[in-house]
Amino acid sequence: MTVRVMLISPASDGPSHEARFGDDGPLGAAGLRRTRAAAGSLPAAGQVLTAPSARCAGSASALGLAEARPEPALRDLDPGRWRGRPLAEVGTDEPRALAAWLTDPEAAPHGGESVRDVVARVGAWLDGLEDGRVLAVAPPAVVRAALVHALALPPQTFWRLDVLPLSVTELSGRGGRWNLRCGAPLPQGTTDAASPAETQTP
Known part of the structure; x- marks a missing residue:
């Protein structure tokens, strides 16, 4: 047996939504509509989890995952004192601090978590999973x-x-050895199928 982990990212509210650190606002109407349209498309799982944020919990509900339980290890990266501030504003006020955070995995100029911190936290959760299928809504x-x-x-x-x-x-594996599954097939019979011109080889 192996562990099969399917990590589902929440929908966005579109390009007009301003990026903010630690944004935990609920999905808007457009995001909810897209999420509900995907409900019922996910396989059954032994564990159904969600990050403990309003956005992820709301996404799980809109996907029809009523049984999803909060998992603290899946919480978003803690941006410390930057929480709630727009990314553009921090870039203007603290360009060096922001640049350090984006390039140095050890840096945490905001007083929250560094990249290395969140990788260690999520990695410990991943390695502690038991055999079976896990669905998780996560940032x-x-x-x-x-x-x-x-x-x-x-x-x-x-x-x-x-x-x-x-x-x-999707990740699958056990004992510290994991594989990434790329390129999930598109649903058949959609209007997104390639046109003859797009499928021709040069």
């Missing part, structure tokens, strides 16, 4: 941390891992 920082730990990536790659809104990242 992008937690998904990045899981990938850095599971694949033994340099922590400097943390910010270079893009986690798309309302996406699923």
Whole structure:
């Protein structure tokens, strides 16, 4: 038996939503609509978890995961005194501190968690899972941390891992050896199918 972990990132509220540190506001109407449209598409799991934030808990509910229970280890990276501040504002007021945080995995100029801290926290949770399937709604920082730990990536790659809104990242393994499953197949019969021109080879 192995552990199969499916990490689901919450939807975003669109490009007009201002990025803020530690943003824990509930999903807006657009985000909720997209999330509800995906309800029923996820497989059953022995454990169904959610990060203990309003956004992730609300996403779990909108996905139809009524049984999801909060897991403290999946909480978002703690931004310390930057919590609630817009990213652009911090970049203007504290450019050196922000640059250090984005380039040095040990740095925590805000007084909260460093990248290395969150990777260690999420890695300990991941390695402590028992065999079976786990579904978890988690913020992008937690998904990045899981990938850095599971694949033994340099922590400097943390910010270079893009986690798309309302996406699923799947890890499987046990005993400290993990595999990443990439390229989940698209549902058949959708209007997103490639046109003949797009499928032609040069």
